[in-house]
Amino acid sequence: MASKDKKNRLKARLPRGFADRDAADIRAIDKMMEAIRAVYDRYGFDPAETPFIEYTDALGKFLPDQDRPNEGVFSFQDDDEQWLSLRYDLTAPLARQVAENFQDLVKPYRSYRAGWVFRNEKPGPGRFRQFLQFDADTVGAASVAADAEMAMMMADVVEAVGIERGDYVIRVNNRKVLDGVMEAIGIGGPEHLHTRLVVLRAIDKLDRLGVEGVRLLLGKGRKDESGDFTPGAGLSQKQISGVMALLEFEAFAFFARDADDGGVVRREPIQAAGVDHTGQIYTKPPDPNAAMLGFLGYLKDRGIDASNNDSLNTGFSELNEIASLIASAGYERRVVIDPSVVRGLEYYTGPVFEADLTFETVNEKGQKVVFGSVGGGGRYDGLVGRFGGVDVPATGFSIGVSRLAAALKNLGKLGDEAEAGPVVVTVMDRERIADYQKLATTLREAGIRAELYLGNPKNFGKQMQYADRRDAPCVVIQGSDERDRGVVQIKDLVEGKKKAAAIADNVEWREERPGQFEVPEREMVQAVSDLLKRQAGA
RNA sequence: GCGAACGUAGCUCAGUUGGUUAGAGCGUCGGAUUGUGGCUCCGAAGGUCGGUGGUUCGAAUCCACCCGUUCGUACCA
DSSP states (O other), X not given: OOOOOTTTOOOOOOOTTOOOOOHHHHHHHHHHHHXXXXXXXXXXXXXXXXXXXXEHHHHTOBOXXXXXXXXXXXXXXXXXXXXXXXXXXSHHHHHHHHHHTGGGSOSSEEEEEEEEEEOOSOOBTTBOSEEEEEEEEEESOOSHHHHHHHHHHHHHHHHXXXXXXXXXXXXXXXXXXXXXXXXHTTOOSGGGHHHHHHHHHXXXXXXXXXHHHHHHHHTTEEEOTTSOEEEOOOOOHHHHHHHHHHHHOTHHHXXXXXXXXXXXXXXXXXXXXXXXEOOOOBOSOOOHHHHHHHHHHHHHHTTOOOTTOXXXXXXXXXXXXXXXXXXXXXXXXXXXXXXXXXOOSSSOOSEEEEEEEEXXXXXXXXXXXXXXXXXXXXEOTTTGGGGSSSOOOEEEEEEEHHHHHHHHHHHTOSSOSOOOOOEEEOOSOGGGHHHHHHHHHHHHHTTOOEEEOOSOTTOHHHHHHHXXXXXXXXXXXXXXXXXXXXXXXXXXXXXXXXXXXXXXXHHHHHHXXXXXXXXXXXXXXXXXXXXXXXXXXX
């Protein structure tokens, strides 16, 4: 019963950060997911699924020094007082699943999973509290070949959903390189954990804040336009120059492809120390020793000695190996090395990757939009080991399906082929509903989407209006006339609309019956399917 | 979380220095037209002016707080 009491009427409202999905969204996203799934299948990955809810400790999300889950994750207590949480990504549940079934899995275990994840954070445009991710992971492979494969598969996935080559780039970095540099400038120990996090966050903001913004964040801090002050890492000038070396050093241009070579979009040139460093684009297998030595020398010029730094050394050689694998597989134009990629702050232990869209579009409101990251991943060798037992090497990545869909929508590549509506069987004579139902059934049995008009049939015009709004390709009409003669009228709504364009007078419009023709009832299916074919071809 | 802007019908918006009964366009619904979509015409429904409290003879308008949206920033495990 509808409530007449307006004041206390229940208000229909959706919690912020959540969204309803309509038919067009669902169809478009299903199609995207299918395209992604096909890529993973082709690489030999198998599907897997875990539930939405895990024990909070399995997600690793307790506040330090408190027995309550971290904010940012939706949590509640079970009837036995144990904390449960909605998953906030698909990687932690995977680690749990692998640890729990370790004996039974064939290693390396290659799997993919898609699903909703939940984050209790401030939502915004394109940022939801429930969204879709689609992950692929290889567990039990320590080789960087597994990481290189991930990076290449990411490129394939982005292309599979309709982003063109050159409109995206997969950036690859190695956490060991970042760690090595931080170690070299003296913030390596456990007591500097916080500082390291601040440094990583600062580097992560290169795209948005530019070199100077990053520099400020590494030092004392930065005040934004609103006057809000963000405290920096408090590094010395020397330390800052060491970190900035990562972003400036021309040896990375050594990894970079020729900037004149089209097809890859790059970020704004970074001006630094006389180096015009355009784009961190990797192409040919570089000489790791030369790059390494060059970078060490660059640091040395700034008073930083990193010559015995294992992290840096390993990081460089891993990056080099990845670059070689990528080049020999022919992906060098799609996958690049970029020392500013940070990705997540906690569990990554080695190579990290990020898929970025590089084109700009305008949204419905005409505002310029750059989508940026639509997916990311990396190596997380410690995650499975948290559940006891030895560390298990693992690498994987995640595609942000919802964000990718938003990007495709702006590109006009999503949902532009709207599903045709059903054929509508109209009701001319309400005593004969059963006959009309049978017509609909006959069409369905032939595989044609069809429905019987179920509204009030008294005004035939309403039925036509309904069919029109449903995007019906045609309607089937059978009044007593037609029934007596064993025929049906088929009215092609698309054709009718075209023909009617010239008709201005309503009486003429109705008498003309544009697009309408008559066939014997037993030829209805054939006639309708011919019509559908005609429309599909047009 | 911090800062700012905004909040009037389903949507987009008008609403005078605080002054009768808050308007328009689009959309919705009904009718002209119960055997034919669009166009046209006629009519109707739809508002606690985001909420609460305050100032005032009087508040959509001024003030405070709250909620929501947007932008920037932080956070994003």
